[in-house]
Amino acid sequence: MFGTRSELLEKIRLGEDGFLELKEVRFAGDKIRGPSQADLADEMAAFANSAGGVVMLGVEDRSREVVGIPLERLDAVETLVREACEQSIKPPLAPIIERMTLPDTGGSEQPVIRIDVSRSLFVHQSPCGYMQRVGSSKRPIPPDQLARLFQQRSQSRLIRFDETPVTKAAMADLDEILWKRFVPAQHHNAPETVLDKLAMAARDDQEVWRPTVAGLLMASHEPQRFLPGAFIQAVAYQGTHALPEAEKAYQRDAQDITGPLDQQILGACAFVRKNMRVAARKRAERGREDLPQFDLLAIFEAVTNAVAHRDYSMGGAKIRLRLFDDRLELYSPGMLPNTMTPESLPFRQAARNEALTSLLARCPIDDDTLSSHRQHIMDKRGEGVPIILEISERLSGRRPEYQLNDESELKLTIYSAQMESEL
Known part of the structure; x- marks a missing residue:
């Protein structure tokens, strides 16, 4: 929408309509006085519930003049937008937020923020309720129209x-x-x-x-x-607890693992391989034997399941991998599909992302250690969870645990083997 700079400037010259909202950003000292988080949330949700649109921050709506945003305040304004999307809109929105410059009346380039909101597959609630865009203003959606909108958009999600x-x-x-x-x-x-x-x-x-x-x-x-949160955030900690952000010294390693999903899976396994401990022990019948903190096959299966079955419609929510001295925690966005529960995972199958699982089932494993297990990333026979549970319990003596947090995130805890000193 308004793909070129000239198209955007022409739209601003013509003023607000069903696809454009202009807002000056006002400050009182170091604080943003306007627009409020609630006001921004209502505007963005109205576009998402309608046909989409663009919110321009740093442009006065009545005069249509580019007034800009002080360069040193851009971070604070972008944070306000993100918090409005994540905290004041249900379900959360994930618009494209772009920093750019536009000329003011004197021809000087002024920093502004452009927010591109697409027509959503969902119906979004904001502080003023369920809003829609009507011309240049936002209006509550009438009850009968709201009922039809819920029905239409739920039907559209029959397409996965x-x-x-x-x-x-x-x-x-x-x-x-x-x-x-x-x-x-x-x-x-x-x-x-x-x-x-x-x-x-x-x-x-x-x-x-x-x-x-x-x-x-x-x-x-x-x-x-295009899909905020479509990556794995991996952190290895020293000790058994994650400390506050300021305590950087206690993060032994951290990495945002990006790229195509198959590369993310192998990248996460490589991160664990690099950061886990390996002890040595002697056995009379076997001689020296390595004892890894975690079984990499179990980690591979766990990360594959998380990547393949997470809910990608939850904008900004990412897979989180946390490695501690005594355990590994893996957080996957989304509630369990099709009435499944954490207890039923070893016994049932349900694919949220059919296209993804089909592609991963055809994707070769580019890792010599893991490719001895099977040829392709995904196993559609439903053996992943039993492998995770059985192999990990055999190594550590403790069965891994699945837990559903707030009906919106699945947490898997895999316990570490007891590290022994060399005898």
Whole structure:
């Protein structure tokens, strides 16, 4: 929307409408006096509940003049926007937030913030309730219309989220080398046709070909550009507790693991391999024997499950891997699908992301240690959870534990083996 600078300037010149909201950012000392977090949340939710739109911060709405935002205040304003999306809108929004400059009346370039809000698959509630965009203003959605909107958008989600086109992405954002991994050698169809069959591309509401969520996750080097939170945040701590952010000395290692999902899985295993301890012990019948803190096969299965089955519609929520001296914790965004419970995980299967699991099941394992287990990343036979539980319990003597936090995040705890000194 308003893809070029000239288009955006022309829209601002014409003023607010059903797709554009202009807001001056006012300050009182070091604090932002306006707009408020609640006001911003209402505007963004109204666009998401309608056809999408752009909020421009740093442009006065009546005069349509670019007044800008002080350069040193941009961080604070962006934080306000993110907190409005995450704290004041249910379910949370993940718009594209862009810093840019626009000319004021004198021709000087002034910093502003552009917020691109796409039409959502969900109906969003903000501090003023359920809002929609009507012309240049936001209005409450009438009850009968709200009921229809809930029905329409719930029906649209019958198409799984990982198969939906991503509005802000273009086909050029898919790396040809990465997506061709999944294409049979003998094919003569156009790229769009092939990618459509793989559920890696689809037409949007304007009949434009776009990468799908699954396509970006498997064939983009930076999926988090379009899907905030589509990465693994890994931290290795010294000791058994995570200390406050200021205590950086107690973080032995930290890494944001990005890239296509198969690379994220192997990257997480490499992080654990690098940071876990390995003890040595002597056995009369076997001689010297290495005792790893964790079994890498169990870690591989756990990370694969987290990446394949997490809820990617939760904008900004990421997979978190935490490594301590006595355990490993893995947090995966989303509640369990299809009435599953933590207790039923070893006995039942349910795939939230069918397209993703299908692609991962065709993706070779590029790791000599792990490829001896099986040839491809994903096993669709449902053996992952039993492997995690049995192998880890055999090593540590404690059975791993699954726990659902606030109906929105699945936590897996794998306990460490008891490290022995060499005898």
